[in-house]
Amino acid sequence: MSSSNRPANVEAFREAVVTRRSVRQFTEEPIPEAVLQDCLDMALLAPNSSNLQMWNFYRITSADKREQMAKACMSQKAAKTAAELIVCTGHTRNWRKHAKEILNQWPGDQPPKVVQQYYGGLTQFMYGMVPMDMLGFGARAKKGLRDSIGLVRPMMRTPNTEADMELWAAKSVALACENLMLALRAYGFDSCPMEGFDEQRVRKLCGYGRHEFTVMVIAAGRRHPKGIYHERMRFDRDRFIHEV
Ligand SMILES: Cc1cc2nc3c(=O)[nH]c(=O)nc-3n(C[C@H](O)[C@H](O)[C@H](O)COP(=O)(O)O)c2cc1C
Incomplete structure (x- = not known):
């Protein structure tokens, strides 16, 4: 798949945007x-x-x-x-399965460590639902944790719920x-x-x-x-x- 940095044609793009x-x-x-x-x-x-x-x-x-x-x-x-x-x-x-597949299908040899940490760890915290979420406890706990961390440094506050x-x-x-x-x-x-x-x-x-x-x-x-x-x-x- 192309990663070329060549400029796209602005007028052709505008034509598509304007006539849609x-x-x-x-x-x-x-x-x-x-x-x-x-x-x-x-x-x-x-x-x-x-x-x-x-x-x-x-x-x-x-x-x-x-x-x-x-x-x-x-x-x-x-x-x-x-x-x-x-x-x-x-x-x-399906994000959990996709996170694993991204690591398996990473172009080249091994995904860099930072990528492994991102898909192996951070996405799990970001998107993982905490147990007992059916009662909403997990979501509230997660929100509380995010808000507490957010007091001292920038923190993504969502997602916490379905x-x-x-x-x-x-x-x-x-x-x-x-x-x-x-x-x-x-x-x-x-x-x-x-x-x-x-x-x-x-x-x-x-x-x-x-x-x-x-x-x-x-x-x-x-x-x-x-x-x-x-x-x-x-x-x-x-x-x-x-x-x-
Ligand atoms: C999320 C979304 C839902 C829409 N649902 C309908 C729809 O059910 N029926 C319809 O005729 N147009 C629908 N539209 C089209 C909008 O009415 C239309 O984009 C808007 O009036 C602006 O017109 P344009 O797309 O021609 O610029 C929808 C557009 C979006 C983005």
Whole structure:
């Protein structure tokens, strides 16, 4: 995988960013298989917390499941007309396995000591759930410990709870989702990220367990002429960009 430092093409990137819209209606044109796979590969290159890759992407392939998934997405037109539906999930438990695999698959010979300490030790403290967590004692103890250390030196205060872990995973998954959508745009295709869905039904259709959760469902395909509902609108940048 390339680690080249060559500059990316700003105008090509801007074109993808500016022309990406949430498209609510697609034509019947399929996305070529190679294009879709390339876009998914680019999604997997997104930055992610500690490189623990706590994501999954479920491409819905059977016609029957496609129909049910569109219904689970509240029968939104984007879902009903999409050439592809991709369910993007976060996982709050696979980090432990991934931490081990990072050490095993480290490029070159042995991972440096600092890397071994990071994945062998620090991640265990950061993301490991303490026993008895079902009653919330572990999470509270962990928070107390972090806050105590935080009195004397900078300390990461989260994650301590399952909800914290979901937030932790969702950040990285969302970045991968954006990569996927921009990659599709760069190929001339479009997308609609959706959080308007029935979590229980989406979960059942994909078949994942309780430590996995849906971040968004991405509808993708060729933009229909009626697929954009209105001009793009954003508030003034001064409202959001602060210098402190
Ligand atoms: C997490 C997330 C969830 C969204 N859910 C939906 C949705 O369920 N249905 C929909 O039509 N658009 C959905 N959108 C699209 C937003 O409405 C859209 O991004 C926003 O209006 C800005 O428009 P633009 O993407 O065309 O710039 C979602 C976007 C995000 C990031």
